[in-house]
Amino acid sequence: ANPRPVVDPALTNSRAWRGAEVPAANGHATARALAILYGALAIGGELNGYRVLTPASIKRAHTEQCSGPDLVLGVESRWGLGFALNQAVAPIGPNPRTFGHPGAGGSIGFADPDARVGFGYTMNQMGSDALIDGRAGALFNAMFAAF
Structure with a gap:
């Protein structure tokens, strides 16, 4: 049996899918919202007086908890608590403490505390x-090149 679940793209465009609560599978956000959220995490977890995560939680987010073959994605992966970590097979920037999460079809959000x-x-x-x-x-490679 194929360990990787396949979601029919027609299903993901349905009102039922968008209205469902499917942990780790159907989050919805704009690119701007992702950048703001991850930007707050990159500067310590607070933005405009709102705390998203504590600095201790952010440290756990970018501290490796497990690594190895990901049976769902079919690649080697590294994970902190709740977030994917930077990895050689799919780097998300030049810095080792970068953490975030890819999404279906190519979306991605990440924080780079460095x-x-x-x-x-x-x-x-x-x-x-x-x-x-x-x-x-x-x-994001163009963004990092501009620094």
């Missing part, structure tokens, strides 16, 4: 990449 930057990318046409969509990768 660069003190958050990043969000969403698209209106789903790609087939399991981890880093080439479109998102080109954008």
Whole structure:
């Protein structure tokens, strides 16, 4: 049996899917919202007087808890608590403490505490990449090159 669940793209465009609460599978956000959220995490967890996570929680988010073959994604992966970590197979920037999460079809959000930057990318046409969509990768590589 295939350990990787396959979600029909027609289902993900339905009102029922968008209204369901499916942990780790159907979060909805704009690129701006992702960048703001991860930007807050990149600068210590607080933005405009609102605390998202404590500094101790952020440290646990970018501290490796497990690594190895990911049976769902079909690649080697590294995980902190609740977040994917930077990894050689699909780097999300040059810094080792970067953490975030890819989404279906190519979306991604991440925080880089070393660069003190958050990043969000969403698209209106789903790609087939399991981890880093080439479109998102080109954008965040250009962002890091500008530093």
